[in-house]
Structures are given as C-alpha cells and as structure tokens.
Amino acid sequence: MMLIETLDQKPGPESDLKYKRVVLKISGEGLCTDGGFGIDADELKRLGSEIKAVHDLGGEVAVVVGGGNIVRGSQIARHAQIEEATGHYMGMLGTVINALAIQDTLESMGVATRVQSAINVDRVCERFIRRRAIRHLEKGRVVIFAAGTGNPFVTTDTGAALRASEINADAVLKATKVEGVYDSDPMKNPEAKLFKHLSYNDVINSRLEVMDVSAIDLCQRSGVPIVVFNLRTPNSMRDVVCGKVIGTLVDAES
Ligand code: UDP
Numbered sequence: 001m002m003l004i005e006t007l008d009q010k011p012g013p014e015s016d017l018k019y020k021r022v023v024l025k026i027s028g029e030g031l032c033t034d035g036g037f038g039i040d041a042d043e044l045k046r047l048g049s050e051i052k053a054v055h056d057l058g059g060e061v062a063v064v065v066g067g068g069n070i071v072r073g074s075q076i077a078r079h080a081q082i083e084e085a086t087g088h089y090m091g092m093l094g095t096v097i098n099a100l101a102i103q104d105t106l107e108s109m110g111v112a113t114r115v116q117s118a119i120n121v122d123r124v125c126e127r128f129i130r131r132r133a134i135r136h137l138e139k140g141r142v143v144i145f146a147a148g149t150g151n152p153f154v155t156t157d158t159g160a161a162l163r164a165s166e167i168n169a170d171a172v173l174k175a176t177k178v179e180g181v182y183d184s185d186p187m188k189n190p191e192a193k194l195f196k197h198l199s200y201n202d203v204i205n206s207r208l209e210v211m212d213v214s215a216i217d218l219c220q221r222s223g224v225p226i227v228v229f230n231l232r233t234p235n236s237m238r239d240v241v242c243g244k245v246i247g248t249l250v251d252a253e254s
Contacts, residue, residue, distance in 0.1 A: 018241060022062070025172055031043050046232070062145060066148075092152075096124070096147055197251075199252060226249075
C-alpha cells in the first residue's frame with residue numbers, strides 16, 4: 001500500500017497512449033443527478049464528451065454501464081414481492097436502457113457505436129459476441145456492453161472485469177464520484193487519505209471498497225490493471241489513458 005505524489009504528464013497522440021484499449025465502468029448513478037433517479041440529459045452529455053475525447057485520440061473504448069439509477073436487484077427484492085433472482089434480471093434490463101441512452105448520445109456527437117448485451121434483446125441491440133466486439137473496437141467503434149455478465153447475483157463490476165479480460169483490455173477505468181480509493185470515506189472524513197497505488201491483494205485483504213471482490217480477483221488473474229478516478233473532473237478519462245497519474249492505480253505491484 002503506498003501513498004505517492006501526483007505527477008503531471010501531457011496528453012500525447014495515439015501511439016503514446018498508456019492504455020490503448022480500455023473498459024470504462026460507469027455506474028448507473030453516473031447518468032443521473034446526485035441522489036437522483038433515471039437519466040439526466042446533462043450527465044449523459046458530460047459522459048459522452050469524456051468518452052469522445054479518448055476516442056478522438058485513437059483510444060479503443062468499451063463501456064460497461066450499471067443500472068443502479070433504475071433498479072438494483074437485491075434492493076427491489078427486499079421491498080417487494082419479487083424474487084431476488086428476478087430483481088437481478090430487472091437490474092440487468094435497466095443496464096440495457098442505460099446503454100441505449102449512451103449509444104444515442106455518442107452517435108449524436110459523431111462517434112460510431114455498437115451495443116452488445118449479455119441478455120438477448122435482438123430488436124434493440126447485438127448479442128455479446130467476443131470476436132465481434134473486438135472487431136468493432138478495431139474499427140474505431142465504441143462498444144457498450146449491457147446486461148453485465150448476463151447472470152443474477154453479481155454486479156456490473158464483475159461484468160466489467162469479465163469483458164476486460166475477454167477483449168484483452170489494457171485497463172479497467174472505474175469511474176467514481178471521488179478522486180479514487182481512500183483509507184476512509186472522504187464524504188464523512190475530511191482527513192481521508194487518497195491511495196495513489198494499491199496491489200490487488202491490498203484491496204482484497206483490506207476490504208477496500210473499490211469493486212466487488214470477484215471483479216478484483218478476475219482482474220488479478222487476467223493481469224488487467226484498474227484505475228479508479230473521478231469522471232466528473234473534465235478530461236479525466238483522457239488524462240488516464242494518456243498516462244497522467246491521477247486517481248488510484250490497482251495492479252500486481254506491491
Ligand atoms: N446485475 C446482475 N448481474 C450482472 C450485472 C448486474 O444481476 O452481471 C443486476 C444486479 O441486480 C445489480 C443491477 O443489475 O444490482 C444493476 O447493476 P449494478 O448494481 O452493477 O449497477 P451500478 O451500481 O453500477 O449502477
């Protein structure tokens with residue numbers, strides 16, 4: 001576990017990208033206003049601009065979007081006569097709604113996209129096909145992965161780790177509302193310290209809230225680094241792929 005100073009590096013052209021192929025994991029909350037519900041047009045535009053900035057540099061961007069702004073399986077099952085597995089399927093369908101919103105936002109900005117879903121909804125998007133997803137990325141299309149893993153009882157964090165491992169991504173970029181991973185909750189403790197670097201084992205053993213343990217474990221086994229960063233800071237995603245040291249890097253180094 002290490003706390004280090006921030007280093008500034010200027011963004012460069014495609015060949016200089018530190019992470020050429022990335023999976024951006026954005027929570028459903030990232031599509032609505034703080035404490036809100038559903039989809040907010042301004043938040044969508046802001047997200048679209050961040051993704052476009054990386055795409056314009058030649059980065060290959062895949063997006064795994066959550067659905068917490070619409071339905072969280074375990075919560076809805078707790079409060080209604082709905083079986084938990086059903087709640088999770090509802091949650092996955094919520095992510096399809098979000099994926100379509102991101103798709104049209106990006107297309108309106110001139111960025112070609114494809115949505116691939118882990119649950120077949122053939123009238124609205126493609127099914128997830130690994131080799132086709134990779135081909136889309138190579139052709140410069142942003143691929144939005146919907147419906148997480150397609151299986152209940154897990155979250156889209158695990159979906160992001162899975163897709164990143166499958167498409168040989170250079171990194172998972174985990175978007176949060178704070179600067180990265182802290183030693184305590186920065187919303188409650190103004191003295192909370194930001195970790196600039198953590199190993200996968202640090203995260204798992206200290207039970208730090210980065211992503212689900214299953215997601216961290218899969219990234220560790222696949223050797224995919226995770227960068228946790230604040231997507232609400234303008235150009236932050238571009239800065240990360242260009243190698244600027246921001247947020248928290250999680251990888252195998254101790
Ligand atoms: N979900 C699921 N399997 C998956 C991904 C998601 O069952 O592979 C369900 C789960 O109920 C989850 C909901 O979809 O609560 C929304 O996903 P998530 O909680 O990851 O969304 P986020 O918190 O990132 O917005």
